[in-house]
Structures are given as C-alpha cells and as structure tokens.
Amino acid sequence: MKVLVLGGTGFIGFPAAQALVRKGYTVYSLARTDAKEKTLAAEEIIPISGDVSSDAWIPLIATLDVIIEAITASPDNSRSVFERVEKAATELRPPGSPRLSYIYTSGTWVHGDSRTTTVTDTTPLLTPAKLVTWRPAIEQLVVNSTVLNGIVIRPSLLYGRSASILGLLFKGAAEGRVSWPGTPGGRYAVVHADDLADLYVLCAEKASVVGGKIFDGSNPLTESVDDFLEKLVRVSGAKGPYEYREPAHLFEEAITTTTLLRPYLANALLGWTPRKPGLIDGLDVYYAAWKASL
Template sequence: MKVLILGASGFIGFPAAQALVRAGHIVYGQTRSQDNAKRLMAEEIFPVVCDPISDKWQHLIPTLDAVIEALGGGAITPQATAAIRELVASAAQRLRPAHAPKLAYIYTSGIWVHGDNREEIVTDTTPITRPVELVTWRPEQEQAVINHTVLNGIVVRPVMLYGRGASLFEPVFKQAKLDGKVTWPGTPGAKLATIHADDLADLYVRMTEGAAIAGGKIFDASNDLLEDMDLFLKKLSQIAGLNGEYEYRKPTTVFEVALGTTVLVRPYLGRALLGWQPRKIGLIDGLDIYYAAYLATL
C-alpha cells in the first residue's frame, strides 16, 4: 500500500509511519522541517516538506491507498482540519481514476470528546454529549469524516499517549527533572486512560490495511486498564528522587482542564473488527523505563 501521513514527524505520526514501513508499505511523510525530513528519510519514509495545507503533496493522491491526518500543535483548529480534509477530497475527485475505490482518510481526533466523567463507562459507540471545552468542535469534524461522500472516512480517538519521548507527559517529566517537583492540573482521585505510542501505531496499520472494514467508523484507542493518577504522580516523584511528594494545582488554561479530565473508556471496535490488542507495559508499571527514555532525549 501507499500511504501519506500529514504530520509525520509528530508524537503520533512518526511511530505510525515507522510501523507502516515495517509492515511493508510505502510511506510518504509531510513535515515542515528539512531536519525532520532527514529523520524521516533515515527511517525509509519519503519526506514531503511543506505546510499541510499545500499543493505539494497532491500529486501523490492518484496512486495512494490512504491518507492519515496526524497533525498536532498549531495545526489543530476546526478551520484547518476541515480545509485539509476537503483539500484531500478535492484532489481525489480531480486526480484519481473514475474506477478507483474511495481513498481511505484516517482522521486523528481524541478521547476528550467523551468529556470528564468519573462515574460512567464509555465506549467507541457511546453518543457524544459533553466534550471538554478544548475540543467542543471535534465531534462535528468526526461526523464530517465518517459520513464523507468522496472519502472512505475513519476516525481514531487516542487517549493519553506515553512512550517515545513522553508526549503528553513530557511537561511533568520535565518539571520533575529540571524543577525538582511534580504537579498536575486537576483534583485527586482521577483515572488515566493511556496508550503507548507503539500500540497506537499498530492500530493505524490495522485501520489502513483494514480500511474496507473500518470505513465509516470511530475507534477509541486505549489500553484495557485505567491507571490511577495519584499513584502515577507518587511513583514519578519517587523515581525522580523527590520522596514521593506531589501536588495538584488549579488548571490555568483549557488545555490543562483537559489534562485533568477522567474518561472511563472501554473500547471494543479495534479489537472486535481489526484484531488490535495493546501489548506494551503500562504507564505506571514501566514508568522507570519511560522516564529514563525521556531523559535520554534531553
């Protein structure tokens, strides 16, 4: 298969690109940086250096099997998300042969659309009624993807990502190392829904290869078991030599509010339809490994 990943140098896109290459596929990776382009090429990923909203990758559309949108940072806005999706759709309409199957389009959303709830379990197919403020716009984009008339749309909702440089846990790892303290926005008693970057990458491979089955569906991506936030913070403090001391603080941004949410998610579609099963050691059980790996990136 031939796959284009938009955001191929990010925490999600890079492991996904590596996994697809290992699975035997031809992978093109969009990135804005020449330095990242060298990193991609070293992994046998063909770099395309440009902004994601660009015409520089559109010549690939006629022969592609799938496009994966795995953008992060400033690229995540409702306007940009819609513009990129429709750019792919427009190119597919103009450039692909009339007999070609629908181009698979995998959109990366996130688990926070389920909202903050410490009592009710949710799954892939639970109706979305109260997303956290940071992502109130995402459900509309998810529906636009899975109901698209031109693209074979698929949505994945990763939970809190760990491993390979720490991802969403990078700020608290950095704080423990450089500031000598461990704090987290929120309140005690929270639960963490987590997934290792490698296990998430495996799901992208399975969604890409199984697009005929996965099309029109939304997949929550999470480990089987939830992690205890208090235990995570205490163990991190111990590993960092801070005597197990930690504290919660009041969130100061909508992003920090999202970090403090609890989502009691029990996904099933990835396992039932695609045979996906997370295999990496959990965040807390492997925390000494993951913290050491983060320190090696400094």
C-alpha cells in the same frame, strides 16, 4: 499500499509511519525543514518538502491508498485539510478508482469528564472537554463522507518514547517538583505510542472493511492519577509529596479529564490488543526514555 502521513514527524504520526514501513508499505510524509527530511529518509519514509498548507502533497492523491491525518489541528485547519483531500480525490483519481481511505486523528477527550460513568467507542458524546468541543463535528464529517472512505481514531493520553504531553510533567519532576493540574481521585485513559501505531497500521490495512467506523485507541483499563504521580516522585527522585493545582487554561483543564473508558471496537473488528506495559508499571523505563530523548 501507498500511504501519506500528514504529521509524520510528530509524536503520533512518526511511529505510525515507521510501523507502516516495517510492514513493507510505501510511506510518504511532509517535512518542513532539511533536518526533518533527513530524519524521515533515515527511516525509509519518503519526505515531501512542505507543510499541509502547501500543494506539494496534493498530486500524490491520484495514486494513494490511504491518508493518515495526524496533525496538531484547529477546527478550521482540520476541516480545510479534509475538504482539500475530498476535492483532489474527485479531480485527480481516475474514474472507477477505489475510494481513498482517510484516517482522521481525534482524541478520547471528546468523551468528556466523568468519574462515575463508563464509556466505550460507541457511547454518544454528550459533554466533550471544552478544548475539543469542535472535534465531534469533524469526526462526523469524516465518517459520513461520500467521496472518501473515512475512519476516525481517538488516541487517549499517550506515553512512552519522548512522552508527549506527559513530558511537561516529567520536566517538572526532573527539576524537583511534581505538580499537575487536577484533583485527587482522577483516572487516565492511556495508550503507548507504539501500540497506537499498530492501530493505525491495522486501520490502513483493513480500511476497506472498517470505513465509517470510529475507534477509541486506548488500553483496556484506566489508571489512577494519584498512583501515577506518587510513583513519579519515587522514580524521578523529586521532593515529595506530589501536589495538584488549579488548571490555568483550557489545555490544562483537558488534562484533568477522567474518562472511564472501556474500548472494544478495535479489538473486535481489527484484533488490536495493546502489548506495552501500562503507564505506572513501566514508569521507570518511560521516564528514562524521556530523559534520553532530550
């Protein structure tokens, strides 16, 4: 299987590319710098010099099996990349070729904020977080494509390795203060970067039978934000107590999102089960990993 990972040097795309390589697949990724090219090559990922706005990767579409889109995106950029792939697949792939599978990365913030209502992969999206109100339309564009075999993965809040968004919080803790947007009583839907990578591999491998599906990539149970922040004070040695503050912009408002998520579809259709310890249980290890990654 040949796979191109768009965003293959990022927090989501890099572990996914590594996991695909470990399964023996041929994996390509874009790289914008010589340093990134070396990082990819060292992991046996084939680097393609350029970014998503270039044409460097377009000829690959003629022979690829799967494209994973894991870029930091805007509505216009997500739509543009998808439409470029559709156009190239139509023009470059030989007649009678299997549909190219396209795995789009969304996020569980599309479920919106609620501390009373439990949601699943198949719950209608009524009130997405303001930062991502555009994502549901892109999701539907992908899964309803008549050219590509579209699949959507919605990662929840990521932890592990270099910490992703939580690195912002860890930095404050390392400086002696645990301050985070939100209010008491919130709960996070979370997933470890390695477990999420396994989900991308399963979707790529079984794309021909799960085309048109949307999967929430998240641990089966949510975790208390209060308990998480309290333990972070202890693990980091920061001066307590932790404190909440008002969000300063839409991104911080999205961070406050409580999603009482109970995903089931990835397990039911793909046999995917997250294996890493939860965010709170493994926090001493995850905080140490973030420090080591600096």
